Amino acid sequence: MKITGRYRILVLMFTIAMVIFTATRTILLFESLSELDVTLFLLIKIYAVGFLFDFATCSYMLIPIILLMIFMPEKLYNSRLSRGSKQVVFFLFLYFMLFYAFAESVLARDLRGPHHLFFALIFLLILTIILFIPVSRYITRTFPALTSFKQRLCVGILLLFFPLISFFTIDLSLTQISPSNYANELTGNGFYNLGSAIIKGDIGLRGSRWGGNFPLVMANLNQEGYEL
DSSP states (O other): OOOOTTHHHHHHHHHHHHHHHHHHHHHHHHHTGGGOOOOHHHHHHHHHHHHHHHHHHHHHHTHHHHHHHHHSOHHHHTSHHHHHHHHHHHHHHHHHHHHHHHHHSHHHHTOOSHHHHHHHHHHHHHHHHHHHHHHHHHHHHTOSOOOOHHHHHHHHHHHHHHHHHHHHHOOGGGGOOSSOHHHHHHHSOHHHHHHHHHHTOOOTTTTOHHHHHHHHHHHHHHHTTOOO
8 A cells, every 4th residue: 555645754753763773772782792692593583573573662652643644634734833843753753762772772871970961962962963854854845745534544544553463463472582681682672671561561671681771871860960
């Protein structure tokens, strides 16, 4: 089924998230090399299963966006206010995803004092601005998006099947690909692990590199006087 104009924005968000998730997994993999007996087959399993968790996470994250794409009237969607708000949302989304990748890395654990944190946040802001320039141009080209409600509904229902299928087919047991806990942790996704811990009561997250650092970083920010 053809992806209509307004859903191109959703595809862009999905692509950005998947690229950052994969890059973060790769960073964590390099950090864990001394703890892993790396083989080609193990790498294939890490990235293949990791793709499933990343895909499931993105499908959950984009549910409200899909609903918005379905029900937002055409006139409102193509309005100047809507175009500007989408630019702002994308900028914040990109910054948050980069911050999350940073928080998962060893660099975040090496922060010493609020001045280091300040420079790290400034660096992420500059990086976000640089990456946002081509993203902003792409968003601009998606307007005007002229589609009927029936078209939007058909595509939206199809896309909503992905989180539904993910909910019933993907769980943390799939991360058990190796006797090595480090390899198993690399297959997961931090957002998925956190959500699963809250919704399903899975506590396998504790001590995990995926999602384990993010809450610790947030707690450290609060201790430094940053109320987040």
